[in-house]
Amino acid sequence: MMGSPMPRRELLSLKVLKSVTDVDFNEFSIFQRSAFHKPRALIDASRVQTPSYYRWKYSSAGNPILVQIRINQELVASISAIPIKFFISGEALLVYQLADIATAKSYRRRGFFGTCLAALLEELGPRTPIYCFPNPNSLEGILRAGFRQSTECYFWMRPAWPHLAERNRVDAVPPKQSQQDLFQLGGLDLSDPETFEWRFKSRPGVTYSVVHLQSACTEPAKLVYRILRFGPIRVAAILAARAYNSDEWRGLQTRAVEAMSREGVHAVLEFCHLRSPLQRGFIRIPTRMLGRPFPVVERNFPGSFSQFGAADWDVP
Incomplete structure (x- = not known):
């Protein structure tokens, strides 16, 4: 009588990829969609997690770093660090965003995430500024690796009525900011041509205003937004903004809402770290409706920087 076939031996390998030419984005897209598939996700993966999206995302200034684990040549775990230019305390700074943290569902609880993260942090070095918007599955492990939660981001929404912009609240400028202080929504360096070209002009299939x-x-001063469509409803999502004092910020808001109104927008959506709205009329969307919170963790960021926004997230 023949015995049972011997189980196939697992051949495990860990690779550090430092060039996008080493990445099979077709395989990577399928892997990411499979790892994060949810019937009621906030964002439809089939429209976002595509090969063209990842090719664009990993074409940012500088070289991204990916750490991947394969078993018998099958991709089972991956984590990435993408270089992005930020503007912090009046200075340009190259930071890295941890992104696309994923483990195949059948290989979870085997420590692959921790192994990939440790290898990636070793490549980045002990002083590189790094941040991440971790999901609940990866938050604890990232905190154990020496990160700290600096803030949490929230979604805010209000009707796109022009008169709301004309009568902004007197206290529309966040605390600790004077009439002459820079106002910045998000960390992205909007004045760097290469960064602006990559983030807002080169992304396939998406148009920003x-x-x-x-x-x-x-x-x-400038403000960037894009139009999201939910059936007949048009929502303007604010991605990033920079103004050089509170008067400019109010003028920029007014001009932006006027532009949105001409496009037939019904509502304005804002994603930022503030717990109270910047101007009247905004209502915070409850976390339970979004499916997950949006904590921000960082390591080696200067001072108490916490002005993260939608353009700093993975998929706005």
């Missing part, structure tokens, strides 16, 4: 306002500074 930019509102400018002449400023006393060399660089004009």
Whole structure:
């Protein structure tokens, strides 16, 4: 009588990829969709987690780093670090975003995430500024690796009525900001041409609108948004903004809402770290409706920077 076939031996390998030419984005897209498939996800993976999306995402300035584990040549775990130029405390700074943290469902609880993260952090070095919007599955492990939760981001929504922008609250500027302080929604360096080209002009299948306002500074104030469609409803999602004092910020808001109204927008959506709205009319969307919270963890960021926004997230 023949015995049972011997179980196939697992051949495990860990690779560090430092060039996008080493990444099979077709395989990577299928792997990410499978790892994160949810029937009622906030974002439809089939429209976002595509090969063209990942090729764009990993084409940011500098070289991304990916750490992957394979078993018998099958991709079973992966974690990435994408270089992005931020503007913090008046200075440009190259930071890395941890992204696309995934383990195949049948290989979870085997420590692969921790192994990949440790290898990635070793590549980045002990002083590199790093941040992440971890999901509940990866938050605890990232905190154990030496990160700290600096803030949490929230979704805010309000009707797109122009008169709401004209009568902004007197306290619309966040605490600790004076009339002459820079206002910044998000960390992305909007004045860096290469960063702006990559983030808002090169992404396939997505169109962003930019509102400018002449400023006393060399660089004009600007606000970036995109239109989301939910059936007949059009929502303008604010991605990033920069103004050089509170008067410019209010003027920029007014001009932006006027532009959105001309596009037939019904509501304005904002994603930021603030627990109270910047202007009247905004209502915070409860976390239970979104399916997950949006904590922000960081390591080696200067001071107490916490001004993360939608353009700093993975898939706005």
